[in-house]
Amino acid sequence: MDASETTAEKQDHEALNQAAGCLRRALGAPGQGSDSARFELYLERRSRLKVDARNQKIDTFSRSEDSGLSIRVLKHQKMGFSFTTSLAPEAIEKAARAACEMAEHMPQDSFQELTSFQVERFSDPTALRIRDTDGPSRSTETKIAMALELEDLCRQADPRIRAVRSALISETLLSQKLMDHDGRVLESHSTTYAASLSCKAEQSGDNRMGGESLYTPFLSELSLKPVAQNAAQNATELLGASLPPTLTCPAVLRSDVMADLLGFLSASFSAEQVDKGRSMLSLTQLGKKLLSSCITLVDDGLLPGGVGSSPFDGEGTASGTTTLVHEGSLKQLLCDRYHSKKLGLPATGNAGRGIKSPPSISTSNLYLKPGHQTPLELMNGIQKGVMITDLMGVHTANSVTGDFSLGASGFLIENGRISRPISGFAVAGNILDVFQSVQALANDLKFYGSTGSPSVLIPRLSVGGSSS
Numbered sequence: 001m002d003a004s005e006t007t008a009e010k011q012d013h014e015a016l017n018q019a020a021g022c023l024r025r026a027l028g029a030p031g032q033g034s035d036s037a038r039f040e041l042y043l044e045r046r047s048r049l050k051v052d053a054r055n056q057k058i059d060t061f062s063r064s065e066d067s068g069l070s071i072r073v074l075k076h077q078k079m080g081f082s083f084t085t086s087l088a089p090e091a092i093e094k095a096a097r098a099a100c101e102m103a104e105h106m107p108q109d110s111f112q113e114l115t116s117f118q119v120e121r122f123s124d125p126t127a128l129r130i131r132d133t134d135g136p137s138r139s140t141e142t143k144i145a146m147a148l149e150l151e152d153l154c155r156q157a158d159p160r161i162r163a164v165r166s167a168l169i170s171e172t173l174l175s176q177k178l179m180d181h182d183g184r185v186l187e188s189h190s191t192t193y194a195a196s197l198s199c200k201a202e203q204s205g206d207n208r209m210g211g212e213s214l215y216t217p218f219l220s221e222l223s224l225k226p227v228a229q230n231a232a233q234n235a236t237e238l239l240g241a242s243l244p245p246t247l248t249c250p251a252v253l254r255s256d257v258m259a260d261l262l263g264f265l266s267a268s269f270s271a272e273q274v275d276k277g278r279s280m281l282s283l284t285q286l287g288k289k290l291l292s293s294c295i296t297l298v299d300d301g302l303l304p305g306g307v308g309s310s311p312f313d314g315e316g317t318a319s320g321t322t323t324l325v326h327e328g329s330l331k332q333l334l335c336d337r338y339h340s341k342k343l344g345l346p347a348t349g350n351a352g353r354g355i356k357s358p359p360s361i362s363t364s365n366l367y368l369k370p371g372h373q374t375p376l377e378l379m380n381g382i383q384k385g386v387m388i389t390d391l392m393g394v395h396t397a398n399s400v401t402g403d404f405s406l407g408a409s410g411f412l413i414e415n416g417r418i419s420r421p422i423s424g425f426a427v428a429g430n431i432l433d434v435f436q437s438v439q440a441l442a443n444d445l446k447f448y449g450s451t452g453s454p455s456v457l458i459p460r461l462s463v464g465g466s467s468s
Contacts, residue, residue: 008045008175011087012043012045012067012087012175012177013177013185015043015069015087015092016041016043016069016177016179016185018089018092018093019041019069019071019092019095019096019179020039020041020179020181020183022092022093022096022097023039023071023073023096023099023100023181026096026097026100027039027073027075027100037073037074037075037076038073038074038075038114038180038181039071039072039073039074039099039114039180039181040071040072040114040178040179040180040181040315040316041069041070041071041177041178041179042069042070042071042072042176042177042178042314042353042355043067043068043069043087043176043177043178043179044066044067044068044069044174044175044176044177044353044354044355045065045066045067045174045175046065046066046067046172046173046174046175047063047064047065047171047172047173048062048063048064048065048170048171048172048173049062049063049140049143049170049171050062050063050168050169050170050171051143051144051146051147051168051169051170052147052166052167052168053144053147053148053150053151053164053167053168054151054164054165054166054167055151055164056148056151056152058144058147058148059166061144066085067085067087068083068084068085068086068087068355068356069083069084069087069092069095069355070082070083070084070095070354070355070356070357070358071083071095071096071099072099072114072358073099073100073102073103074103074112074113074114075100075103075104076103076108077108077109077110077112078103078104078105078106078107078108078109078112079103079106079109079112079358080098080099080100080101080102080103080104080106081099081102081358082095082096082098082099082102083095083355083356085355085356111338111339111341111342112338113337113338113341114180114181115180115316115337116180116181116182116184117178117180117184117186117312117316118318124311125188125189125311127304128302128303128304128305128306128309128310128311129217129218129304129305129309130188130190130191130217130305130306130309130310131189131190131191131217132191132193132217132218132219132220134218134219134220135171135191135193135218135219135220136171136173136191138219143169143171144169146169146195146222146224147167147168147169148167149224150167150168150169150195150197150224150227150228151164151167151197153224153225153227153228153229154167154197154199154228154231154232156228157228157229157231157232157233158201158232158233158235158236160201160202160203160235160236160239161199161200161201161232161235161236162200162201162202162207163199163200164197164198164199164200165198165199165200165209166196166197166198167196167197168194168195168196168197169193169194169195169222170192170193170194170196171191171192171193171219172191172192172193172194173189173190173191174188174189174190174191174192175187175188175189176188176189176310176353178312178314178316180316186311186312186316188310188311188312190217190309190310191217191218191219192215192216192217192307193215193216193217193218193219193221193222194213194214194215194216194222195213195214195222195223195224195227196211196212196213196214196227197211197212197213197227197228197231198210198211198231199211199231199232199235200235201232201235201236201239202239203236203239203240204239204240206239206240206241208235208236208238208239208241209235210231210232210233210234210235210236210237211231211234211235212227212228212230212231212234213227213448213449214226214227215307215447215449216305216307217305217307218305221305234389237389237411237421238389238409238421238423239421240420240421241409241420241421241422241423241424242420242421242422242423242424243422243423243424243425243465243466244386244412244422244425244463244465244466245463245465245466246463246464246465246466247384247463247465248460248461248462248463249382249384249385249386249460249461249463250382250385250413250457250458250459250460250461251385251386251387251388251427251457251458251460251461251463252375252378252379252382252385252386252387252388252413252455252456252457253387253388253434253455253456253457253458254375254387254388254389254410254455255375255442255444255445255446255453255454255455256389256390256446256448257388257389257390257391258368258453258454258455258456259446259447259448259451259452259453260391260394260448261391261394261431261434261435262297262366262367262368262451262453263366263394263451264394264395264397264399264431265280265402265431265432265435266363266366266451267279267399268280268281268399269281269299269324269333269334269363270333270334270361270362271333271334271335271336271339271340271343271345271361272336272339272360272361273361274333274343275339275342275343277400278399278400279399279400280399280400280401280402280431280432281330281333283343285330286330286331286332286333287329287330287331288329288330289328289329290325290328290329290330290436291325291328291330291432291435291436291438292328292435292436292437292438292439293327293328294327294328294371294438294439294440294441294456295325295327295328295368295435295438295441296323296325296326296327296368296369297323297324297325297366297367297368297369298321298322298323298324298366298367298369299321299322299324299334299348299350299363299364299365299366300321300322300364300365300367301313301319301320301321301322301349301350301364301365302319302320302321303321303364303365306364306365306447306450307365307447307449307450308363308364308365308366308450309364309365310364312349313336313349313350313351313352313353313359313364314351314352314353314359315336315337315351315353315359317336317337317347317349317351318349319349319364320348320349322334322348322349322350332345332346332348333345333348334348334350334361334362334363335347335348335350335361336350336351336359336360336361337351339361349364350362350363350364363450363451364450365447365450365451365452366450366451366452367445367447367451367452367453368441368445368452368453368454368456369441369445370441370442370443370444370445370454371440371441371442371443371454372443373440373441373442373443374442374443374444375442375444375455377442378440378442378455378456378457379413379416379417379418380416381416382413382416383414383415383416384412384413384414385412385413386410386411386412386413386422386461386463387410387411387413387418388408388409388410388427388461389409389410389411390408390409390410391406391407391408391427392406392407392408393406393407394406397431401430402430402431402432402433403429403430403431404427404428404429404430404431405426405427405428406426406427406428407424407425407426408423408425408426408427408463409421409422409423409424409425410422410423422465425463425464425465426463426464427461427462427463427464428462428464429461429462434458437458437459437460438456438457438458439456439457439458439459440456440457441454441455441456441457442454442455442456
């Protein structure tokens with residue numbers, strides 16, 4: 001631990017203790033029963049470094065550090081919330097008073113609770129592999145050199161790459177601390193390194209953009225060459241693409257496309273969204289067959305090396321591994337403590353957290369379990385179909401019905417093989433129908449940030465192309 005980290009740790013603990021002291025003086029000792037006055041503190045410190053290269057020069061360089069403290073107070077079943085982005089003593093005292101005042105005026109809610117942390121339940125943070133102790137000590141010059149190398153590797157990957165719009169290397173150091181009303185403190189420290197490329201390819205007057213990103217907790221695992229090669233491939237693979245015919249046909253959805261669809265669908269597994277009627281799912285569907293028998297969907301907060309892994313969630317609940325869908329049957333929803341109590345479901349350790357808002361339900365590392373075939377083998381037997389490699393505007397799909405009509409690009413499949421690139425067409429359907437109709441999953445599971453999926457085969461997709 002270097003001197004700056006030691007100083008930050010000391011400041012953080014002083015801030016927590018000061019806030020706890022203010023709240024104890026304002027609330028008194030915790031009582032018993034429904035009128036107990038309790039509090040919870042969350043302190044976050046986040047450091048970021050970003051280096052963006054362009055034309056073998058540093059286009060953007062930034063370094064920042066943000067910290068803050070949020071406070072929740074529960075009194076007479078009324079929850080008050082406040083936050084401060086300053087850890088100065090006067091700012092902390094003001095935030096503590098504000099949280100207590102809010103608790104006086106909020107409506108009573110019998111499902112609100114703040115509980116003591118069960119420290120012994122938490123997994124060993126070392127086993128999660130989420131903190132790099134070596135990467136942060138590497139020089140800034142090393143990270144600048146990586147950004148320049150990333151750009152150079154992309155240009156070398158294919159002569160048709162004419163411009164690299166962005167070659168970004170980033171480093172994020174995150175420290176999180178939670179304190180309950182009994183003074184128990186939970187700590188989590190994590191690192192995230194990212195390499196991201198955006199490039200343009202050109203051939204015979206046709207221009208295409210492509211990109212690729214990689215996220216990992218360890219700087220030593222930030223493999224630049226595969227990122228550069230994949231970005232170049234994504235930019236060049238659609239050169240010379242044309243419209244496909246209009247047809248309804250089998251489709252292979254590449255892993256990145258499925259990850260986008262899964263990311264959109266993930267909100268429907270939130271118990272809060274289900275409770276508010278904003279989900280494609282309902283409580284009555286628990287235990288019932290909902291999706292294809294090929295589908296097993298897991299949210300794993302304990303995935304070693306996962307971008308979303310942590311020993312505990314934003315409420316101090318131990319993280320876990322939750323199977324949401326098993327062989328097509330809906331088994332569980334993602335729950336925080338509030339909706340666990342309200343809906344009678346297990347708390348799954350899925351309360352996400354930031355400084356400026358109370359905890360809310362979020363995924364950790366969400367992924368579809370892969371199959372055994374290669375992506376090429378998924379195309380066997382398709383006489384005429386499509387492989388979708390990009391869907392534009394997935395976020396515009398209807399979040400309640402799942403209906404979508406989106407622009408797309410990819411490849412035409414003929415006689416079990418890719419025949420030509422296609423673009424500028426539209427596909428229409430329903431996201432739930434896609435997951436209900438999956439016939440096979442490939443073995444190419446890949447994570448895009450904290451969401452992962454393999455490529456899949458579906459029997460029918462409406463493709464709006466040319467009329468000829």
